[in-house]
Amino acid sequence: MKKLSIRRRAAITLRGYGLLRRYCPGLLQNKALHELVRCTQPFLSIWFSARIIDELFSLKRAETAVAYAAGLILVNFICAVLKSTLERAGNEKQAQMWDWFRKIFSDKQMALDFVDLEDASIQRQRQQVEENLYMYGNGMSQLVWGIPSLICAGVTLFLSLIMALPLFLSKTGHAGMDHPLLSVGVLLCTALGGLCYSGAAFRENAVFMKWCAGNVWFNRAFAFFGGELCVSPERAKDVRIYAQSAVAEKSLDELIGAEKENQKAIFKMALYPALATAAIGLSNALGCLFVALKAFFGAFGAGSAVQYAAVLSRLGDGVRELMFLNADNAVYCLYLQEMFAYLDIPNRRYQGSLTTEKREDNDYAIEFRDLSFRYPGAPADALQRVSLKLRAGERLAVVGMNGSGKTTLIKLLCRLYDPSEGEILLNGVPIQKYEEEEYRSLFSVVFQDFCLFSFGLGQNVAASAQYDEERVRDCLRKAGFGERLSGMPQGTKGCLYKDFDESGVEISGGEAQKIALARALYKNAPFIILDEPTAALDPVSEYEVYSSFNEIAGGKTAVYISHRLASCRFCDRIAVFHEGKLIQLGTHAQLLAEEGGKYRELWNAQARYYQ
Ligand code: ADP
Numbered sequence: 001m002k003k004l005s006i007r008r009r010a011a012i013t014l015r016g017y018g019l020l021r022r023y024c025p026g027l028l029q030n031k032a033l034h035e036l037v038r039c040t041q042p043f044l045s046i047w048f049s050a051r052i053i054d055e056l057f058s059l060k061r062a063e064t065a066v067a068y069a070a071g072l073i074l075v076n077f078i079c080a081v082l083k084s085t086l087e088r089a090g091n092e093k094q095a096q097m098w099d100w101f102r103k104i105f106s107d108k109q110m111a112l113d114f115v116d117l118e119d120a121s122i123q124r125q126r127q128q129v130e131e132n133l134y135m136y137g138n139g140m141s142q143l144v145w146g147i148p149s150l151i152c153a154g155v156t157l158f159l160s161l162i163m164a165l166p167l168f169l170s171k172t173g174h175a176g177m178d179h180p181l182l183s184v185g186v187l188l189c190t191a192l193g194g195l196c197y198s199g200a201a202f203r204e205n206a207v208f209m210k211w212c213a214g215n216v217w218f219n220r221a222f223a224f225f226g227g228e229l230c231v232s233p234e235r236a237k238d239v240r241i242y243a244q245s246a247v248a249e250k251s252l253d254e255l256i257g258a259e260k261e262n263q264k265a266i267f268k269m270a271l272y273p274a275l276a277t278a279a280i281g282l283s284n285a286l287g288c289l290f291v292a293l294k295a296f297f298g299a300f301g302a303g304s305a306v307q308y309a310a311v312l313s314r315l316g317d318g319v320r321e322l323m324f325l326n327a328d329n330a331v332y333c334l335y336l337q338e339m340f341a342y343l344d345i346p347n348r349r350y351q352g353s354l355t356t357e358k359r360e361d362n363d364y365a366i367e368f369r370d371l372s373f374r375y376p377g378a379p380a381d382a383l384q385r386v387s388l389k390l391r392a393g394e395r396l397a398v399v400g401m402n403g404s405g406k407t408t409l410i411k412l413l414c415r416l417y418d419p420s421e422g423e424i425l426l427n428g429v430p431i432q433k434y435e436e437e438e439y440r441s442l443f444s445v446v447f448q449d450f451c452l453f454s455f456g457l458g459q460n461v462a463a464s465a466q467y468d469e470e471r472v473r474d475c476l477r478k479a480g481f482g483e484r485l486s487g488m489p490q491g492t493k494g495c496l497y498k499d500f501d502e503s504g505v506e507i508s509g510g511e512a513q514k515i516a517l518a519r520a521l522y523k524n525a526p527f528i529i530l531d532e533p534t535a536a537l538d539p540v541s542e543y544e545v546y547s548s549f550n551e552i553a554g555g556k557t558a559v560y561i562s563h564r565l566a567s568c569r570f571c572d573r574i575a576v577f578h579e580g581k582l583i584q585l586g587t588h589a590q591l592l593a594e595e596g597g598k599y600r601e602l603w604n605a606q607a608r609y610y611q
Helices: 006-023 027-059 062-111 120-169 180-231 233-241 244-259 262-296 302-343 406-413 436-440 457-462 469-478 482-486 509-523 539-552 588-593 598-609
Strands: 366-373 383-390 395-400 421-426 443-446 527-531 557-562 573-578 581-586
Touching: 006 027, 006 062, 006 120, 006 302, 027 062, 027 120, 027 302, 062 120, 062 302, 120 180, 120 302, 180 233, 180 244, 180 262, 180 302, 233 244, 262 302, 366 406, 383 406, 383 421, 383 581, 395 406, 395 598, 406 527, 406 557, 443 509, 457 469, 457 509, 469 482, 469 509, 509 527, 509 539, 539 557, 573 588, 573 598, 581 588, 581 598, 588 598
Parallel strands: 395 557, 395 573, 443 527, 527 557
Antiparallel strands: 366 383, 366 421, 573 581
């Protein structure tokens, strides 16, 4: 990664803080306030302690010393209460912080164009940024820790300079000691300590980043061999049958062997700050010597000497903190920049604003006009010049061999992709012109790889937290899940799967499919599309599911997709797809009668399944 200019870093840092304010409200204010109190407290203590020593040993005023002591106790008490209250409130926010960081990703993933979700380079970019989250907090966690550090450095520098000022102004009457160059020298010494630290921090960070880059592969491989491969229930069967745990163990041993190489980097990372801390110690010692000599020559009393020695070392701490912040910022801005590049991936699709007509009679007509589509990066079109009209209330079958473009047609209809050429019209208007979410609400689709969620059964069917209990039950009954539902002790409240609830219900593939069908019914959209959710069933069962679903679909427009022709023979019209083209369209009887037609050929080839 290349270095960033100060201006660029400032812009990135400010944008990062904007994001933090949006996703973790109150966290920054809390951290800032807590640090303000935490950093001011030692200065108050130093000041009060110095006054007490002066009162006791120089001015010999016991009563005033007692008053200062009382002040010291009171100030420390107030600071302690404030700190602890702020810490409590802050801990809670901080515990949620990583979840909010992850939310930044999920929000972006949800907002990405569907086509980008399949774009390997974009998904690699996302993976990289997500991995950075665990390596370097993506810069976001550093921003959070940076706030206290910045406040601490600011307060420490400001207060220590103010409190150290009399040290440099005080006179001993000794020309050598009072020479302004000596004061400048002491200040330079302190700054030099800080600069040493800055150099060390930059070097340490360079080693750290190299180490991080090397660790990405290690973490990825470790997460897979050390966790996912052995833990995931989906892989458990194959892992056991093919004895993959031995492979995992061997790979882990190799990884851990390679990891030892990292020891050198860790040593270097420890060495640089240690050397810088030694340099700072030296500059502190020189500062103390200066204070001691001034006190020795009578410039001030013991109390003030204690104060100056303490604040000079604090001044060094402040400079060091500021240098550290600068070096740290140079690194985390690179990570933030990478994250922003991902967050800035634009939505390229046209977003229409037309509202769709709300029609009780479901009189919506769809037309595919000269439609072609090629997946990004694919060598050939998945659909070629398809023209087809879908009439309201019609039952259309889309059949063809695997890979002939059936699912692609439905994905385009649902506007998951935009056509490469041609258009799709809803009631004569190109679908891009409609407001996307509203347009999508017209379709109930059950895809082959449909997905149910680990929520309550009712919530799954309604696809919402709130639902109409009776309607949910009715849809489940219609979809053939009635008997199973009556055997579920918690009814529609019962959770699916065990992710969130130990008493969650494990369901079979067939049951899941019935729930998915019930979900499609519950949505009550004017178009219903079944895209081979029955692929795992045998041909006869698929036909039964399709034809019985057809009866309950009522007057809706329905599209049934299958590579098995017999499953859809009840439909009004059948569209036959082959290699991305619509090659035949007609009723079952018409298509079967077409000599040399693909439908007839496929039908005859598949006929043995139904005899
Ligand atoms: P069907 O539903 O008829 O089985 P699809 O519409 O799924 O066929 O696929 C049509 C063609 O597009 C196939 O050649 C398939 O490999 C390709 N294809 C499908 N999905 C993608 C994708 N996400 N990226 C690239 N090519 C794809």
